[in-house]
Amino acid sequence: MKMNLSLLSIAPPIMWRWVWNRRLKADELRELQNKKLRGIIRHSYEYVPYYHTLFEEVNLDPDDVKTIEDLDKIPITSKSDVRDLPFEKIVASNIDLTKCWIERTSGTTGTPMTIYWEKKAKLVDQLLKYLWQLECGDKITNRQVVIGVGWVPESHSLQKIGIFRTKRISPFDDVKTQIEEIKRFDPRTMNAYPSCVSEIAKEIIEEDVQGINICLIFPGGETLDEYTRKLGEEAFNAEIFDHYGAIEVGRIYNECVIHKGYHTSAERVIVEIIRDGEAVSRGKEGEVTVTNFDNYAMPFIRYNLGDLGVLIGDDCSCGSCFPLMRLTAGRKKDMVELPDGRVVSVLAVISVLNNIQGIKQFQLIQEKTSHFLVKVVKGRMFVGETVGEVKQMLESVLDDIEIEVMIVDNIPRDKSGKFKPFITKVPVRYGNR
Numbered sequence: 001m002k003m004n005l006s007l008l009s010i011a012p013p014i015m016w017r018w019v020w021n022r023r024l025k026a027d028e029l030r031e032l033q034n035k036k037l038r039g040i041i042r043h044s045y046e047y048v049p050y051y052h053t054l055f056e057e058v059n060l061d062p063d064d065v066k067t068i069e070d071l072d073k074i075p076i077t078s079k080s081d082v083r084d085l086p087f088e089k090i091v092a093s094n095i096d097l098t099k100c101w102i103e104r105t106s107g108t109t110g111t112p113m114t115i116y117w118e119k120k121a122k123l124v125d126q127l128l129k130y131l132w133q134l135e136c137g138d139k140i141t142n143r144q145v146v147i148g149v150g151w152v153p154e155s156h157s158l159q160k161i162g163i164f165r166t167k168r169i170s171p172f173d174d175v176k177t178q179i180e181e182i183k184r185f186d187p188r189t190m191n192a193y194p195s196c197v198s199e200i201a202k203e204i205i206e207e208d209v210q211g212i213n214i215c216l217i218f219p220g221g222e223t224l225d226e227y228t229r230k231l232g233e234e235a236f237n238a239e240i241f242d243h244y245g246a247i248e249v250g251r252i253y254n255e256c257v258i259h260k261g262y263h264t265s266a267e268r269v270i271v272e273i274i275r276d277g278e279a280v281s282r283g284k285e286g287e288v289t290v291t292n293f294d295n296y297a298m299p300f301i302r303y304n305l306g307d308l309g310v311l312i313g314d315d316c317s318c319g320s321c322f323p324l325m326r327l328t329a330g331r332k333k334d335m336v337e338l339p340d341g342r343v344v345s346v347l348a349v350i351s352v353l354n355n356i357q358g359i360k361q362f363q364l365i366q367e368k369t370s371h372f373l374v375k376v377v378k379g380r381m382f383v384g385e386t387v388g389e390v391k392q393m394l395e396s397v398l399d400d401i402e403i404e405v406m407i408v409d410n411i412p413r414d415k416s417g418k419f420k421p422f423i424t425k426v427p428v429r430y431g432n433r
Contacts, residue, residue, distance in 0.1 A: 026321040029266055034067045036293035037270065041065045044299045047092040050085060051301060068270055071302060072279060076289060078304045083113055091116055095297045105247050115247050121294040125250040128265070129243075130164065132254045136241045138189050138216055140164060145182055145214075147171050147192035148417040149221045171196050171417035175203045183211045190238075194219040195419035198228045201235035202360060206380050214238050220245070222418055223327065223334070225347055227354040244327060249292040249300050253325055258318040266322045268294050273311050273325075274304065282313035285328050337426055339370045339400045346422040352393040358382035359390075363411045366424040371402045375411055 024032065044051040045062040055062070060073055082090050091097060101117040117125075134140070140163050148171035159165045167185040169178050171193060178200060182190075190197070197219055203209060217232055217240045224242045232240050244262070245251040252269055253262040264271050270293075272279045275286035288307040292300050312324040334346045346364070353362050353374075360379035366372055374390055391403040413419045 024321060029321055030068070032267060033270060033293075037068060037071075037291070038062075038066060040291070040293050040296070040299055040301065043092065043296055044301060047094045048299055049089045049093075050082065051299065071270065071272065071291065074302050076274060076277065076302045076304050077300070079113075079306065087114065087116075091298050092296055097297065100297050103247050113248070116298040117295050118297045121250075121296070124294065125268075128268075129251060132243070133189070133216070133218060133241075136216060136218075136255075136257050137239065142189045142216075143167070143185060143187040144189035144191060145169060145185055145187040147178065147190070147196045149191050149193060171413060171419075175199045179203060179209060179212070182214070187214060189216045189218070190214045190236075191218045191220065193418055194222045194224045194228045195413075195421070197232045197240075199361070201228075201231045202379070204235040205231075212236065216241070218243065223347070225351070225354075227351060246290070246305055248298075249290045249303060249305075250295070252288070252290060256316055256318055256320070256324075259316045259324075261312065261316055261324045262326050263316065263320055263322040264325055268292065271309075271311065271323070271325055272302070273309060282311045285310045288327070334422055336366060336398070336422075336424065337369060338398060344397075349394070349397055350421050352397055353390065356386065356389055356393060358386045361411055362390075363420065364422045366422075366426050369426050370400060372398070372404070374403065374405045375408050376405060377408060377410060 042062045045055050046052070054075060054077070058073070058075060064070060064073060095116075095118065097116055099119065101119050101122040103115045103117065105113045105115065130138075130140075138144075143165045145167045147169045167181065167187065169181050173181070178196070182200075192200075197217060204212065214236050215238050217236060217238050219228070219232075219240065220243055224240075229240050229242075232238065241257070242255045242262070243251065244253050249269060251265045252271060253264045255261070256263050270291040272289040272291075273284065273286040274280070274289045275284070279289075280286045285308060287304050288309045289302055289304045290300065291302055307327055309325055309327045312326065316322075316324055328345070335343050336346050336349055337343050350362075350364060353359065353364070358379045358381040359376055360382075361377040363375040364372060365375070372394065374394070376387075376390065378386075387405045387407075390405050394403050395401070411419075
């Protein structure tokens with residue numbers, strides 16, 4: 001049987017490098033990062049018109065950036081800075097784009113972007129994901145179901161010999177159809193949007209569904225909240241390990257198997273936390289800004305993702321020197337501005353709705369600062385008093401607002417397959433928090 005030679009040829013050295021990197025000491029890791037940083041900076045200046053112009057505008061030579069400490073000399077790039085540029089301005093002129101892996105962002109924060117990855121860099125990113133899953137207890141012979149996330153096709157040659165056999169299920173299918181597909185395929189591992197995990201888990205509990213043998217869940221593509229984690233663990237009787245990344249820059253962090261913290265993929269990316277244009281100290285919240293070392297086709301240097309997070313200074317009990325971080329409140333767009341000017345995380349708002357029995361699904365829409373519409377799909381335990389409970393619970397965390405509840409049959413996902421529990425039509429001034 002003919003196999004994918006490109007994948008087989010890079011897998012052994014990537015596995016060896018993965019094991020070796022996790023034995024690095026802090027100074028050795030920093031030396032590796034600085035070396036890779038100098039390489040991507042020089043390449044971007046010489047071959048990517050956007051970065052050449054950016055450096056020239058601030059009178060910066062690539063040789064001025066020798067270490068991570070020099071990163072603050074480079075202006076931060078936002079999504080809006082590159083989103084509308086001609087693609088030839090932001091891709092490398094010395095890379096054959098016809099041989100690249102092409103992906104598109106979901107566009108949940110604006111217009112979708114087309115992203116070019118060197119195939120080797122993309123394969124490395126995916127192999128590192130698999131290695132992390134194995135560290136979490138997965139097996140290469142486990143069947144895995146993928147709902148909305150991931151890019152490995154079902155027909156991949158390795159799957160034909162029983163390695164990482166994958167069944168893709170559409171997040172647009174109704175939950176009963178998804179469950180029947182899962183039961184037929186009988187996987188042990190699931191990669192899915194957290195919203196899909198939540199919907200399936202609720203159905204399993206409400207309908208006492210039997211015959212699902214998933215023991216490991218790797219959510220991604222959306223923010224995993226504690227409610228969904230606990231719900232998924234209860235319904236599937238499975239372990240859940242979280243990770244975080246972006247199509248533009250790849251994997252950013254993985255949950256530590258031992259510590260249950262989140263280690264950045266420090267051999268591949270540098271994460272900065274930025275507020276008001278400047279990096280903040282560890283423990284301070286700000287906007288996640290990432291530099292990727294590996295993708296020379298379309299580099300992203302000091303790229304602001306619009307997510308809110310914090311770098312953590314504590315050493316991990318697992319012994320790894322890879323920095324710890326966590327997301328805090330999701331995206332800046334996932335913030336609620338109240339009539340008195342306060343800005344709060346939507347996670348704190350929707351958590352009160354998660355605790356109301358009788359709601360199968362909900363979506364909170366901020367029509368204006370003082371008016372919220374709540375779309376509700378009834379669950380089995382919905383009663384007449386549930387609407388009043390929704391209003392009461394929201395009023396307990398949101399002051400001086402009007403709550404309107406609308407009962408609907410279903411709430412559609414966006415075109416990417418993701419589900420938005422919160423939509424705001426009010427511009428949020430994050431800096432006022």
